[in-house]
Amino acid sequence: MPAxxxxxxxxxxxxxxxxxxxxxxxxxxxxxxxxLNGTSVKPSKTVNVGDEYDVRxxxxxWKIKILELLHNRVQYTESLKYxxxxxxxxxxxxxxxxxxxxxxxxxxxxxxRPTKKExxxxxxxxx
Numbered sequence: 021m022p023a024x025x026x027x028x029x030x031x032x033x034x035x036x037x038x039x040x041x042x043x044x045x046x047x048x049x050x051x052x053x054x055x056l057n058g059t060s061v062k063p064s065k066t067v068n069v070g071d072e073y074d075v076r077x078x079x080x081x082w083k084i085k086i087l088e089l090l091h092n093r094v095q096y097t098e099s100l101k102y103x104x105x106x107x108x109x110x111x112x113x114x115x116x117x118x119x120x121x122x123x124x125x126x127x128x129x130x131x132x133r134p135t136k137k138e139x140x141x142x143x144x145x146x147x
Contacts, residue, residue, distance in 0.1 A: 027089045029054060029073070030063035035090040036099045038075055038082060048075070072106070080115050083107045 030046040033054070039045040046063035048054055053076040054061050061073075067086055075082040085104040093099075134142060 025089065027067045027091060028063060029061055029065045029067050032067045032086070032090060033075065035093045036084075036103050037093070037096050038077060038084075048077070053077075081107065081111055083111075 030042055030049055033039050033045040033048075034042040039048065045054075049061055049063040049065070052060040055074040056065070056071060058074075067089060069086050069088065071086045073082075073084050073086075075084060083106045085106050086102075087104055088102045090099065090102040
């Protein structure tokens with residue numbers, strides 16, 4: 021294999037946008053959240069076309085198959101060409117269910133605490 025074709029798994033996961041930073045991808049590898057054939061991999065593991073990885077991120081469990089090597093980070097729509105998402109259907113359904121039941125804690129506009137202007141008007145009214 022030529023030297024130009026070697027690519028680390030942490031760099032690949034960052035390039036295809038599964039992780040926001042390369043250090044987050046490396047940390048996930050160190051914590052055992054990235055697996056090849058059920059075995060945890062180190063961040064320096066060389067990626068090969070055709071490998072299938074199980075990746076756990078904060079939001080989702082991915083099962084990806086490497087289609088092509090990608091050395092630099094590209095736009096999300098472009099990065100989809102470099103891997104195949106083979107995540108089982110039941111995992112996708114579980115994530116959709118969790119997302120619909122998840123409450124962010126963000127309040128609706130004009131509901132709850134008064135704005136600064138409303139607070140000044142209330143203070144003026146109460147005096």
